[in-house]
Amino acid sequence: xxxxxxxxxxxxxxxxxxxxxxxxxxxxxxxxxxxxxxxxxxxxxxxxxxxxxxxxxxxxxxxxxxxxxxxxxxxxxxxxxxxxxxxxxxxxxxxxxxxxxxxxxxxxxxxxxxxxxxxxxxxxxxxxxxxxxxxxxxxxxxxxxxx
Amino acid sequence: xxxxxxxxxxxxxxxxxxxxxxxxxxxxxxxxxxxxxxxxxxxxxxxxxxxxxxxxxxxxxxxxxxxxxxxxxxxxxxxxxxxxxxxxxxxxxxxxxxxxxxxxxxxxxxxxxxxxxxxxxxxxxxxxxxxxxxxxxxxxxxxxxxxxxxxxxxxxxxxxxxxxxxxxxxxxxxxxxxxxxxxxxxxxxxxxxxxxxxxxxxxxxxxxxxxxxxxxxxxxxxxxxxxxxxxxxxxxxxxxxxxxxxxxxxxxxxxxxxxxxxxxxxxxxxxxxxxxxxxxxxxxxxxxxxxxxxxxxxxxxxxxxxxxxxxxxxxxxxxxxxxxxxxxxxxxxxxxxxxxxxxxxxxxxxxxxxxxxxxxxxxxxxxxxxxxxxxxxxxxxxxxxxxxxxxxxxxxxxxxxxxxxxxxxxxxxx
Ligand SMILES: Cc1ncc(COP(=O)(O)O)c(C=O)c1O
Numbered sequence: 001x002x003x004x005x006x007x008x009x010x011x012x013x014x015x016x017x018x019x020x021x022x023x024x025x026x027x028x029x030x031x032x033x034x035x036x037x038x039x040x041x042x043x044x045x046x047x048x049x050x051x052x053x054x055x056x057x058x059x060x061x062x063x064x065x066x067x068x069x070x071x072x073x074x075x076x077x078x079x080x081x082x083x084x085x086x087x088x089x090x091x092x093x094x095x096x097x098x099x100x101x102x103x104x105x106x107x108x109x110x111x112x113x114x115x116x117x118x119x120x121x122x123x124x125x126x127x128x129x130x131x132x133x134x135x136x137x138x139x140x141x142x143x144x145x146x147x
Numbered sequence: 148x149x150x151x152x153x154x155x156x157x158x159x160x161x162x163x164x165x166x167x168x169x170x171x172x173x174x175x176x177x178x179x180x181x182x183x184x185x186x187x188x189x190x191x192x193x194x195x196x197x198x199x200x201x202x203x204x205x206x207x208x209x210x211x212x213x214x215x216x217x218x219x220x221x222x223x224x225x226x227x228x229x230x231x232x233x234x235x236x237x238x239x240x241x242x243x244x245x246x247x248x249x250x251x252x253x254x255x256x257x258x259x260x261x262x263x264x265x266x267x268x269x270x271x272x273x274x275x276x277x278x279x280x281x282x283x284x285x286x287x288x289x290x291x292x293x294x295x296x297x298x299x300x301x302x303x304x305x306x307x308x309x310x311x312x313x314x315x316x317x318x319x320x321x322x323x324x325x326x327x328x329x330x331x332x333x334x335x336x337x338x339x340x341x342x343x344x345x346x347x348x349x350x351x352x353x354x355x356x357x358x359x360x361x362x363x364x365x366x367x368x369x370x371x372x373x374x375x376x377x378x379x380x381x382x383x384x385x386x387x388x389x390x391x392x393x394x395x396x397x398x399x400x401x402x403x404x405x406x407x408x409x410x411x412x413x414x415x416x417x418x419x420x421x422x423x424x425x426x427x428x429x430x431x432x433x434x435x436x437x438x439x440x441x442x443x444x445x446x447x448x449x450x451x452x453x454x455x456x457x458x459x460x461x462x463x464x465x466x467x468x469x470x471x472x473x474x475x476x477x478x479x480x481x482x483x484x485x486x487x488x489x490x491x492x493x494x495x496x497x498x499x500x501x502x503x504x505x506x507x508x509x510x511x512x513x514x515x516x517x518x519x520x521x522x523x524x525x526x527x528x529x530x531x532x533x534x535x536x537x538x539x540x541x542x543x544x545x546x547x548x549x550x551x552x553x554x555x556x557x558x559x560x561x
Contacts, residue, residue, distance in 0.1 A: 023175065023508050031501075031559055055500045055516045055531060076530075077498040078560055079505075 010106040017110040034082030040074035062134040096139035158459040166191040177510030185536035197440035227442040236366040241424040248389035249357040250280040252376030257284035259401040267293040274299040305332040305481040320350040327359035331518040332481030333489030362487040384444030385437035405430035460488035470550035488537035505556035
C-alpha cells in the first residue's frame with residue numbers, strides 16, 4: 001500500500017472532523033481513537049520517553065526503520081491519547097525530513113487549538129515537539145553517518 | 148409571596164447571583180456552572196465597583212501624601228484593616244498586616260518569626276493535608292536552621308490522628324503550622340484543641356485560614372492562635388489581597404520582613420529604625436486598590452450572613468455527595484465528619500483531566516489535579532482528584548448539572 005503523504009492524512013482527519021457539529025461529538029470521536037490506540041508496553045514507559053503535559057503523562061517512543069520513523073505513544077488520559085493517536089497517524093512512517101517539515105495545520109483546522117485551554121494546548125505542542133525532536137535526532141545521525 | 152425552592156436554605160440565590168456579573172456568562176455555549184470556588188471565588192458587584200471607584204475617583208499613593216486623594220485613599224485602605232480586624236475578631240488593628248495573600252503571609256512568618264525562633268534541632272509540625280504553601284516555607288527554614296519538619300498523619304477519611312499529634316508534641320516543638328480547612332478534602336481541623344495542646348508545650352501555632360475564612364466564623368482571640376493567614380481572593384475579594392494576623396507581642400518583637408519605604412521610621416546609612424505596627428511589615432507601595440476592595444468583599448459576606456451561607460453550602464454539599472455516591476465508579480476522597488463544601492473524588496479508570504475537559508465542555512468549571520497537596524495525594528495513593536467546591540451563589544440546579552455531566556462523561560470515558 002502506498003504511504004499517504006503527511007498532508008493527505010491531515011486533510012483526511014480534517015474531513016472526518018467536518019462531519020461533527022458539536023464538540024460533544026468531536027470528543028466522543030477523540031475518546032474512541034484514544035481507546036483504540038494500543039497500550040504501550042510497560043518497558044517503554046521510561047522517563048526519557050515522557051512528555052510532561054499539564055496533568056497527564058504522555059509517552060512517545062520511536063523507531064527508525066529503512067529511512068522512516070515509526071511512532072508509538074500512550075497516555076494515562078484517554079483524551080490526550082486520542083489526540084496523540086492522530087499525531088501518530090499523521091507522522092508515523094515518514095522520513096525525518098518530512099516529519100520535521102510537517103506544518104500540522106490540521107490541529108488548528110479541527111478547532112483543537114482554540115478549544116483547548118492554553119495549558120493543554122501547550123501539552124499538545126510539547127508532544128509535537130518531542131516527535132519532531134526524535135525525527136531530528138535520526139536526521140542528524142544519518143548525516144553524520146553519511147559524512 | 149411565592150418562594151422559590153432556592154430560598155429554603157435561607158438564602159435567595161437568584162437575587163444573590165445577580166450581584167455576580169460573571170455568573171451570567173456562557174462557557175462553550177452553555178451557562179457557566181462555576182464549581183471551582185476553593186481555588187478562587189467570583190467577585191460581587193460591590194467589589195468590582197470599589198476597584199473602579201478607586202481608580203477613577205481617588206487613586207493615590209497612601210500614607211505619605213497630604214493632598215486630598217492621598218488622604219482619601221489612605222482612609223479607605225485603613226478602613227479595610229478595621230474590617231479585617233472585625234472579620235477575624237482580633238483585639239486591635241495593629242495586629243493586621245496586609246499581604247498579597249496567604250502564601251506571602253506564611254512566608255512572612257517563616258522569614259521573621261521563624262528565623263528568630265527556630266534553632267538547630269527544633270521541630271516544626273505540619274499535617275499531611277497541608278497546601279504546598281504551608282509546607283515549602285517551613286522546609287526552607289528547616290534546611291537553613293537544621294531544624295526538623297514533622298508531619299501529623301491522617302486516617303482514610305481525611306481526619307487528623309490527634310493521638311499521633313500529641314505524640315509528636317515535645318519540648319522540641321517550636322511551631323505547629325496547620326491548615327484550618329483542607330482545600331483538597333474540605334476537612335475542618337480541630338484547631339482550637341491543637342492550639343491549646345501546642346501551647347501547653349510552649350509551641351506557637353500558625354493557622355492557614357485560606358479555606359476557612361470564607362466558610363467559618365473566625366475568632367482569633369477565641370482560637371488563641373499566634374498567627375492566622377488568609378487570601379482575599381478566596382473570600383470574594385480581589386487577587387493580590389490578604390492578611391496576616393499576629394499576636395501583638397510577637398509582631399512587636401519580630402524582626403522585619405521586607406526592607407524599603409513605608410516600613411521605616413528613619414533611614415540613616417549607619418542604621419535605620421522601623422515604623423510602628425502594622426507598617427513595620429508593609430514595605431513599599433501595597434496593593435492599594437485590591438486591599439480597599441477587600442473591605443467590600445468582607446462586608447458582602449458579613450451582610451449576607453456567614454451562618455446562612457454555611458447552611459446553604461452544606462445543603463449543596465450533602466446533595467452533591469449523595470448524588471455522586473450513586474454514580475458507579477465514583478469514590479469520594481475526604482469523608483471527614485466535619486467538612487466544608489469541598490467535594491473531591493476519583494473515578495475508576497478515568498483520568499481527572501479527562502473529566503475536567505468534558506465537564507468544561509458543558510460549561511462546568513471544576514478543578515482537577517493534586518490541588519497543591521502532593522503529599523496528601525501520595526497518602527491516598529492517587530495522582531490527583533476532581534474537585535467541586537461550592538460557594539454562596541451555587542444552586543441545587545448546578546449540583547444536578549454536575550451530577551448529570553459526570554454521568555455522561557463517565558459513560559464516554561470508562
Ligand atoms: C489551604 C490553602 N493554603 C494556602 C493557599 C495559598 O493561597 P494563595 O495562593 O492565595 O496565596 C491556598 C490556595 O489554594 C489554600 O487552599
